[in-house]
Amino acid sequence: MKGQEIREKFLRFFESKGHKILPSASLIPHNDPSILWTAAGMVPFKPYFTGAAKPEVLRVTTCQKCLRTPDIDSVGRTARHHTFFEMLGNFSFGDYFKKDAIPWAWEFVTEHLGLEAERLWITIYLDDDEAFEIWHKDVGVPENRIVRMGKDTNFWEIGVGPCGPCSEIYYDLGEERGCGLPDCAVGCDCDRYLEIWNLVFIQFFRDEEGNYTPLKNKGIDTGMGLERVASVLQNVKTNFDTDLFRDIMDFTGELTGKPYGTGAEYDLALKVIADHSRAVTFAVADGALPSNEGRGYVLRRLLRRAVRFGRVLGMEEPFLYRVAGAVIDKMGNAYPELVKNRELVTRVIKTEEERFGETLAQGTEIINRLIREARQSGKNYIDGEQAFRLYDTYGFPMELTREIAEENDLTVDEEGFTRAMEKQRERARSARQETEYLSEKTARLKNILEQVGETVFTGYDTLATKSKIRAIFVGDEQVDQAGAGQEVELILDITPCYAEAGGQVSDHARITAESTEVAVEEVTRPVEGLHLHRGRVLSGILRVNDEVEVQVDRRRRMNIARNHSATHLLHKSLKEVLGGHVNQAGSLVAPDRLRFDFTHYAAIEPDELARIEKMVNEAILSNLKVETFESTLDEARGMGAAALFEEKYGDRVRVVKMGDFSLELCGGTHVQSTSEVGMFKLLSESSVGSGLRRVEAVTGEGAMDYLRAKEEQLNLIAKTVKAAPHELVHRVETLVQELRELEKEAETLRAKLARYEVQSMLDRSRDIAGIKVLAARSGAADMDSLRAMLDLLWDKIGSGVIVLGAAVNGKVNLVAGVSKDLVAKGLHAGKLLKEIAPLVGGGGGGRPDMAQAGGKNPAGLEAALDKVYALVESAVI
Known part of the structure; x- marks a missing residue:
């Protein structure tokens, strides 16, 4: 009986008993933060058992997909362990109880699945006399085939939630599957008695303290592992069969x-x-x-x-x-x-x-x-700090390191790993503290804010304004004046300079007075309400309360605005092409480029990138009007405005609208119409984390620079291959074809040389006690070539021992092979290499018939190869 038939037969049987067939619930539990996965058939129905929700029907049957991972390391090594499995179940939410559930189970396994009654055994919880009476008197199971068992096996619970005693049905697979011990019985760890169905009688609720409270509405939750029962019905030894x-x-x-x-x-x-x-x-x-x-x-x-x-x-x-x-x-x-x-x-x-x-x-x-180094130093473990570095730097899972180590008869210093992990956490905490804005300076800035009030930002409407110097900092010290050559931070009462925020970099500007000039290179807002202008005094002396003129770098501002407006168009286009799941996860808006991070599960296909780029450029060419206005947050959301990454919003928000194409909350600076963006060109698309993608692009001047560079590159290639630009494709295709033909010719020559080398090597083989033994140096360029050489030699030598070595770029590759007839006599390729590898400063091993190794000392290769003959001789004589 195939799995599909068993699944269908079960559901239809309980449908005939008044149950409604429901589809499997998701593996991701709905509104249940207490568990990661749906790990049992009853998980979706917990609210019904507790009374927290009222079911539409009182009898349900399902085939529930389940996922559990406590025994992940046992998967594949045993007959029954799985991570994903299907649980056939029937459920009662305060309707029927043991009196119906038990006879139905017996009816299904004996009459519908055809399992022999005399091979079925029953377990019940220690004091569940009610279940015993039903199994024995109502169903007719002999008393000696009903086994009382303890809480560890016959009381079902999965953390906080409904639970209760259970009764299991076991199938006797036969004495030949048992352990042979006199006391072998149901519950033995051997494979003879297989549990196929668990009937859980939901009578209690377990709270977080471990207390059990009787449920008002008792229920039935049964679980029959589809994989297990299929193994019985298909008469195979494991679920995998x-x-x-x-x-x-x-x-x-x-x-x-x-x-x-x-x-x-x-x-x-x-x-x-x-x-x-x-x-x-x-x-x-x-x-x-x-x-x-x-x-x-x-x-x-x-x-x-x-x-x-x-x-x-x-x-x-x-x-x-x-x-x-x-x-x-x-x-x-x-x-x-x-x-x-x-x-x-x-x-x-x-x-x-x-x-x-x-x-x-x-x-x-x-x-x-690390394994080689551990062996060479006589250790039987991998250093914990090294294992952590592997995890921290390369994302190599600790579980994987442990598995690979075990396969090589090593352990991992897990305490050392944990210590290294904690050290890193401490460094991270320390680094966070060190990078915090100096508390003394922050307090001073807040004090200035109270004294002089907020900086008035006028940069949406103008790029130049008259202003007054409110405070000057040189380093961490607040001063009254600063002179030429000094690095300063200035607070102004009014500024047209945009402070870095929302992914948009700050403006650059010039601050001037009669004989004073300051080049502003960065503007920040370390305290809400204050703009801090960092720059260098180019000339003159700057004093507190000086009246100055502030002029934003217009060209830079325009290039930033182009990229920011293009970012909004890009965001909308990504949603249109890839789907509504796309959301901004970070951005950089700079004068020379834009970078946009967003949620998406896979690399964007080339045709999708082309559609996105085309959609953005069509919006640019449509000359859409760019409008900005203030609104309440609720009103903006009601209009469908998108809220951007990590943006903080107050009661009033600024909305940027581009025709009917884009509507987003944004505090950045923008063009007045989309046509001012000029052109949009995608440069790259990449991953920046699981479920996160990144695209980079250029607009305006950046796009022109990009195209100019591409054109120069194309002309250079054309000049190199001696062809006109419009003939490049044909010319390159011709060159590629010629290269392939030359590579084929070279491969043919290499094959001929290999045959000559093989014959030369065979002439140097020795006979040791009737065994052909060849240990020789090869000119193979890499390990793959060396193994290929070994295969060629096997075709010629048939039975024997072959060890080949090659020195390339200061490293040594070794391979060894022993024919199967000689493996049977005790010769072992892996052991041979283990003996000679130290002579080349390395290690290695492998199977009896095939092994490989590496080393760092080419000077020892000849001695290593010579040793092979002595090792073989000592092994057979």
Whole structure:
């Protein structure tokens, strides 16, 4: 009986008993912050059991998708552990209780699933005499097959919430599956007795202190693991051998060229990938995204763990998104949300795979070095501070470091890791304190604000104004005057200078008097209401209460305004093209460029970027009027105005409207019509974190500079390849084709040289006790070439021992191979390399038939190769 049939049969059976079939709830619990994931079938119905909500119907049946991760390290290594699984359940919300639930369960497993009654065992809670009476007297289960068990197994609870005693149905898989011990029985840790269904009798509510209060409305919550019961009905030894997993594993096996059954290491990888891909696929379809905290961290950990097991199968490129497609094909009929969100799921997973590929490449190289260093120094562990550096600098998960270390018979100094983590937190706290604005100066500025009042900002309407110097700072000291050459900070009573805010950089300006000039390079608002102008006195003497003229750098202001207005047009275009989920997450508006960060789950496709750029430019060419006005926050939101990242709003807000295209709350400076932006050109698109993307662009003068540089670059390329610009594509295609032909020719020559080298090496092989042994230096440029050389030699030598070494760029590569007939006699390639690698200043190892190693001392290569013959001789004579 296939999984789909079992699922359908269960639901229809309870429908016949008056239950309403409901679709599975999301893996992300609704309005339940006490748990990260929906981990049981009853989770969506907790309010009904507590009386906090009234159900529309009193009897429900579901097949609930569930996710649990406490036993993640056991997945694939045991027959039954999973992260994602399906829970078949029937529920009563104050309607029927044990008297109905128990007989129905027996009826379903014996009559509808066809399980033999004599192979079924029942467990009940220690003092649940009511359940015993029903099982024994009403159903007819013999007394000796009803086992009373304790709270650790037969009392169901999951943190705070409804709970109660339970009764489990076990299936006897046969004596041959048991441990053979005389006391083997239900509850034994061996595989003989398999729990297939748990009937939970919801009678109590557990509070945060662990107290149990009887519920007014008793309920029924049952859970039958679909994967487990499928393994019984399909007569297979593990859940992974059921059709629920095998279809996915077979897809992965075909994809990787390592079909299920090839070997224990590969089978473990296929199992982990099948399990984790199911979990990840369903989680993303339900709205979870990879991140560094909460359920996003769990998702990222599962995804990255699956990717690393993909490396075991030889998958270096993203592949898990394709396995997710197989999950959707397998389970989409039962869970239509998978089909609906196929594009989202595959995009998110592929993006995370690509990001982790970069992390894994860097981190694996470093951890392999740490393993070698640990062995060379005689340690059986990886230093905790080094493991933390790997985590902190490269984002390499601690769990992954631990797993790789264990695979190499090492541990990780986790106490040292924790200490390093705490040190970093302390440094971060200290750094935050150090970067705070000096409290003494802040107090002084607040005092000035009380004395002279707020700085009046006139920069929306004018770029020049007369003003008066209210305060002067040189460093942290408040002074009465400053002279030429001094760095100063000035407070004015009136200013047209925009202070840095909302991602927009500040204005530059000139402050002048009769014989005095100050170049203003930065304007900030360290205290609300005060503009602080930082600059250098170019000439004269500046005094408090001097009357001055302030002139904003008009060209710079205009370029900033172009970029800021373009940012609003970009924001709207991103929403139009990518979807309403796009929201601003940060920005930089500078005179030479703009940068815009926003929420989105994947890289933007080239055609989408083209549409976004086109939409912005169409808005620019439409010459939309740019209007600004004040409103209340509620009124602005009622008009549909977007609130920007980290902007602080008071009772009155400033709204920027660009025709009917864009409406946003914004305190920045803008052009008067969109045509003044000139032109908009996207420069780049990239990731800045999980679920966050960044685009950079130029407008106006910046766009012209960009196009001019591109044109110069094009002309230079044309000159280099000796072709007119309009002929460049054809010329480059011709050159590429010629290069490919030369590369093919070079490859052919390399192959010929390799054959000559192979023959030369074979002539130097030795016979040791009837065994062909070859230990030779090769000119191979890298490890891949060295392994290829080893394969060529195997074709010629057949049976024997081969060790090859190559020195390249100050490093040594070693590979070793032992034919299977000699492995059976005790020769071991990994042990051979372990013996000789120290002579080249390295380490390594591997399987009995194939191993590789590396080192940093090319001078020791000849001695290492010579030692091979002695090692083989001592092993066989």
